[in-house]
Amino acid sequence: MPKVFNWQLNREMEYPYEESRPDKQFAAVFNINRCIGCQTCSMADKNTWTFSKGQEYMWWNNVETKPYGGYPQHWDVKLLQMLGPGQWGNGSYHGKTIFEAPIPDDEAVLQPERVLGYLPTDEEYRFPNIYEDTPTGDWTKTTELPEHKLWMFYLQRICNHCTYPGCLAACPRKAIYKREEDGVVLVDQKRCRGYRKCVQACPYKKAMYRANSKVTEKCVACYPRLEKGVAPRCVVACVGKIRLQGWLHTQEKAEPDNPMDYLVHVAKVALPLYPQFGTEPNVYYIPPRWAPRPFLRQLFGPGVDEAIKKYTDPDETLFGLLRLFGTTESIIRRFLVEKQEATGYNEDGDEIIKMPFDEPMYIRPAYDPQFQIERFNEP
Ligand code: SF4
């Protein structure tokens, strides 16, 4: 198997195909601290892409309550158990990824598997928001930072448009491809024969089989919008303004005035979900300040403590960039923070959004019945 470099693990790893990276990679940052669990993103996505017969249980975007929630149920715990223990040390990951772990014999009876995974049962997809708002911990303790004793948080999940997709690696038909221009991972519906190796191999369970058409479907990153410089539906619809989508480069080619590069590579405030799986996922999370650190480190790796520190006490640049989340439909290609203002620019360098640190305050005139009547009678 070829060796590829996975920067999130800071080591080489095995992958069935050679390393090949797009010039710019679709990426998004979700700020867990701001999410209110309203599911507007889930509905925006469903109303756009998965409203047809046969897609009833298909949620390309879902928001689950951690630690107990999961769609499909137990998706992460099951795979973590299959993978076995692994450790972070000296800046890299020591443990097996899904491409390196041995495949149990009973899984490989009919044909050798390339990727460690499992096929969820129909039952596991039935309750997309099971355990909603269910906390864990000690009810008797007060709620104080830095860590709440009774806690839960919302985890917003879409396809990660991975650099090394498990779904793509596993498909015997080569029906899944990663677009050269933006790294979006798509299923070629004409090539797909419904083998479901992708469903089995995606560690995040974001490749979904559709029984009535007998092919697999998945989040398409709203590519028709991306091609027009417009962010995906789930990003734009977000009420909590927790999402920012953009283009990510490698560490070596990171541009500090690119929002994704800044958050991921420069400030290191946004972290990948379960990097130890090995797919190099491209949705990044600002971890929740109040949750226990060991749990967060298992989800987001060893950068958790630094990320939370940075987020809790942001410098001016980070503070400004956080102000730009959820403020414009257009994809922000570059940003500038100066004089207590954050500005976003599009691909052509045009200014598309400006956000002051402090929004102006307008004081209404004191209540005046006569004034109100006049206003009411205005044509
Ligand atoms: Fe494929 Fe899953 Fe990665 Fe999406 S999250 S690219 S479906 S492996």
Ligand code: SF4
């Ligand atoms: Fe759905 Fe688009 Fe969000 Fe993917 S990026 S979950 S297709 S709204």
Ligand code: F3S
């Ligand atoms: Fe391949 Fe998955 Fe279709 S394995 S054939 S893309 S169901």
